[in-house]
Amino acid sequence: MSRVSVQQHDFDPGAELAALTDGRTDIGAAVSFVGLVRDIHGGENVSALTLDHYPGMTERELEKIADEAADRWPLDDIRIIHRFGRMLPGERIVLVIVLSAHRRAAFEACDFIMDFLKTRAPFWKREETPDGGDKWVTAKASDDADADRWK
Structure with a gap:
């Protein structure tokens, strides 16, 4: 049911939605x-974001997350695209599309998938600052709390 892509290049949300729903x-x-790169994080300016991942492992984890959503809700399809590499503020990072016969299932499953992408997907984020510095982004307790509500 689910389709997962981990890719460097950008994606077109409208084209992805049309591919799943047309007809x-x-x-x-x-x-x-659709998740976007922000130009500020934690009160500090961000000039770029670099995402690293483990090829193969990342796709398997995203498939597991999609499978868990499909086990919890009556879904017709799931599409997850997550980018890696260096991105600038305003660029797209992630796309999740969930199809269902009913809106509640689609909304909840999309929210569930995003909560677990934030906490379980093996991505590492490094932010660059306008002054030429950079730092690794650490996990946030609020992301874990969001994921814990699904237990």
């Missing part, structure tokens, strides 16, 4: 989330 009459809801 389908069995779905009543398509919920999507």
